[in-house]
Amino acid sequence: MFRQSPRQPALTRRAFRLFSAWHDQSMGKASRRRAENRTKTTMRPVRPPVITRPLTQGDLPQVMPLLKDVIVQDTAQALAIYLEEPSTANRFPAAFVAELDRQVVGVVAGVGANLQLPRLEVPPEQAAQRIGLLDILAVHPGHQGSGIGALLCDLLLESFRERGTRLVLARVASGRRDLVPVYNRWGWSMGNPSAGVAVQVGSQPLALMEDPGTRIAWKALASGVRLSPSGLRGQPPVVSGVF
Numbered sequence: 001m002f003r004q005s006p007r008q009p010a011l012t013r014r015a016f017r018l019f020s021a022w023h024d025q026s027m028g029k030a031s032r033r034r035a036e037n038r039t040k041t042t043m044r045p046v047r048p049p050v051i052t053r054p055l056t057q058g059d060l061p062q063v064m065p066l067l068k069d070v071i072v073q074d075t076a077q078a079l080a081i082y083l084e085e086p087s088t089a090n091r092f093p094a095a096f097v098a099e100l101d102r103q104v105v106g107v108v109a110g111v112g113a114n115l116q117l118p119r120l121e122v123p124p125e126q127a128a129q130r131i132g133l134l135d136i137l138a139v140h141p142g143h144q145g146s147g148i149g150a151l152l153c154d155l156l157l158e159s160f161r162e163r164g165t166r167l168v169l170a171r172v173a174s175g176r177r178d179l180v181p182v183y184n185r186w187g188w189s190m191g192n193p194s195a196g197v198a199v200q201v202g203s204q205p206l207a208l209m210e211d212p213g214t215r216i217a218w219k220a221l222a223s224g225v226r227l228s229p230s231g232l233r234g235q236p237p238v239v240s241g242v243f
Helices: 010-042 057-066 073-084 124-130 148-162 179-185
Strands: 051-054 094-100 103-112 131-139 167-173 197-201 204-208 214-220 226-228 238-240
Touching: 051 148, 057 103, 094 148, 103 124, 103 148, 124 131, 131 148, 167 179
Parallel strands: 131 167, 197 238
Antiparallel strands: 051 094, 094 103, 103 131, 167 214, 197 204, 226 238
C-alpha cells in the first residue's frame, strides 16, 4: 500500500487514491493468478490406497489369472484346498492379496518347509516352523514396479516372523536374471544357479532345494542366522543359527 503526504493538494490526493485502488486491485489479481498456478503445478492425481488382506475363497476368480504361467496345476489345486479348509497342514497356511479399486492386483502365499528326510535330526514340525518358503508371489502386469510386490512380501515375512520362523527361502528360475536385483533390493541374499542352499540342521549341514533350473534366495528373520563358508570345495555356503 502506498502512503501519501498530508501536504499534497486535494487533486493530487484524489489521483493518489485512484492509483492506490488500481494498484491494490492489480496486485490482488496477480496474487490470485500466482496462487492458482501454484495449485495447478502441485496438484497430482490421487491414487486409491492399496488394501492388503488374507486370501479368501471369493478371490479365486481374480487370483487365478494372475498365476497364469507362474504356477502349475497341482499348485492351483493346493491353493483351492487351502481356501476351502485352511489349516497349518495345508500347503499355504499364510496367503494374502493386494486390492486396488476393488480389484485383486497381487497375491502372495507361503508355507513352512516340509522336510521329510531320513537324516533329519529335528522333528518335521520344528523344521516347518523354523524354515518358511515364499511359494507364490504374483502382481498384475499393469501394476508391477509400483511396490505392491514388496508390500505383499513384507506382509508374508511378518506372518512368518510371528509364528517363529527364522529363515525364509524362495525359488527363482535361473533364467529370471531380472529378479536378482529385485530380491537384493528387498534385502534377500541370492545363491548361485542350481546350487541350492545348505542349512545347519543338528550336527551337520543339510543341502536343500538343489534344482538345475532354479537358484535360491534366502532371508534371515532372526538375529543369529548367518551365512558361513562350507569348508568343502564346490559346496554352497551354510546357513547356520536356524535351529
